[in-house]
Amino acid sequence: MKIVVLSFFVFLFAITLIACNKDKSITHVSPKDSTLTEGNSKGKMKGSKMEEKVVKSTDEWKKVLPKETFCVMFEKETERAFSGKYDKFYENGIYKCAACGTPLFSSDTKFNSGSGWPSFFKPISEDRIKNIDDNSYGMHRIEVVCAKCGGHLGHVFDDGPKPTGLRYCMNSVALNFEKAKEKN
Numbered sequence: 001m002k003i004v005v006l007s008f009f010v011f012l013f014a015i016t017l018i019a020c021n022k023d024k025s026i027t028h029v030s031p032k033d034s035t036l037t038e039g040n041s042k043g044k045m046k047g048s049k050m051e052e053k054v055v056k057s058t059d060e061w062k063k064v065l066p067k068e069t070f071c072v073m074f075e076k077e078t079e080r081a082f083s084g085k086y087d088k089f090y091e092n093g094i095y096k097c098a099a100c101g102t103p104l105f106s107s108d109t110k111f112n113s114g115s116g117w118p119s120f121f122k123p124i125s126e127d128r129i130k131n132i133d134d135n136s137y138g139m140h141r142i143e144v145v146c147a148k149c150g151g152h153l154g155h156v157f158d159d160g161p162k163p164t165g166l167r168y169c170m171n172s173v174a175l176n177f178e179k180a181k182e183k184n
Ligand SMILES: [Zn+2]
Pocket: 097, 098, 099, 100, 101, 102, 146, 147, 148, 149, 150, 151
């Protein structure tokens, strides 16, 4: 009986060895498969991230956007201070990108900065916007663009109120306000 049990364990051990060798051979082959994996992950990215971006040429945006919105968002102009429709506007709702419609700011984070432009202390989500170094007009500022369509929104400064200390100084024409639904 002991011999049978022993030979069984030897058999198991031999199987384990074979299995290990097999594993090794798989590991050895795997670098060849890496192109396949890369292809798959690229496909995945296309499905999740890449397709989320709105890519239009400047000419295409010019055709579909109001003139002032196009000039600010795609020629990086700035609307005149105190001229924008959302400068002194404090209704409850969401401010969306005027070009692609992505919800960017909530009225909960809007404050009166006195600058003449609608100001927020934070976006709805960090990934909705993109910060870009801007050295135009002989000064260093941080430009804020819509992460989805790349449209210029305004600039962000570090003299905002708590809790972030940031002031997202936006152009009204780059935003579209959507009123919050009445709660029943
Ligand atoms: Zn956008």
